[in-house]
Amino acid sequence: MKHYNNMARQAGMTLIELTVVLLILIGLAGLLVPYVGSFTQTTHDSTNSNNVTQLNNAMGRYVNEKNRIPPHVDTLTNGLADAGSAGGTCTGAVQWDIYCGLANPALFTPTVYGANSIAAQSLVKSGINMAVGNDPNIANRTFGTSTGMYMLDGPASTDFDTTAFASVADAGLATDMMSSGVEKHLAKALGRDPMVYNDTCYDYIGVGIGDNNELIQSTMAAAPVFFPQDAEYGPAKAYGHFIAILQVHKDNTSAGCSAVIEPAKFLGVVANVPTSESATLVGANTLLAKGWENRAAN
Known part of the structure; x- marks a missing residue:
């Protein structure tokens, strides 16, 4: 009987043994944390790149098939x-200023073209006959922000006299005799040489591309969103x-x-991100480069 009791007592783990096992598991978990974070960021990088590629392809198909740019764009x-x-960020927002819900509103400047202007005629020729504004009074900065319907069905439409669009701004990039800051911003965001763009003849x-855009349910099932590195700038916040x-x-x-x-003319798809992630708009090339940088860093 004494021998049996000794065997029963030795069948379990001692407190010291249990403590050692727990310490080992905690150490292994600590080693895995950086890899989990890296995996999450890699997934976000891949998703963003794929979304940009799909949107560029979807826009290209829509323009080729319908010979116009899809209407119901967000201004x-x-x-x-x-x-x-x-x-929050929209406290004191002024009508027709750049949408306060953007992660970096400074990358755009508000522009009103006016009825019968050359720009109004250019937009009408492209097939954009309706646009919607963004509502600063909605807590969610991405979903359900559409407000108002602006009819741009003819260059003489009076809606052109009030509706402001978001023109790409000079992102503070150095200028030279050949290229302006806006042109270099476009080159940074979309690729190609700055000389390809001409901000004398054209506005950008x-x-x-929100849920109301005609592209959705036409060549895409849903409007994708950008996944930022900083969760504070997720779709609900920006x-x-x-x-x-x-x-x-x-x-x-x-x-x-x-x-x-x-x-x-449609040139390409970009995302507006916080300055901590990029000082300019980011397009496919930038997202691919950033993805490789994140992989190399981890």
């Missing part, structure tokens, strides 16, 4: 003034839908500009 400007209901505007950059003809008299008014 990326405040369709209303702040009514004090949402707070960003329009959001505008997460991707942005189409359009080249809008604005000058047909200056030297080198086409005398024939050209329809607005």
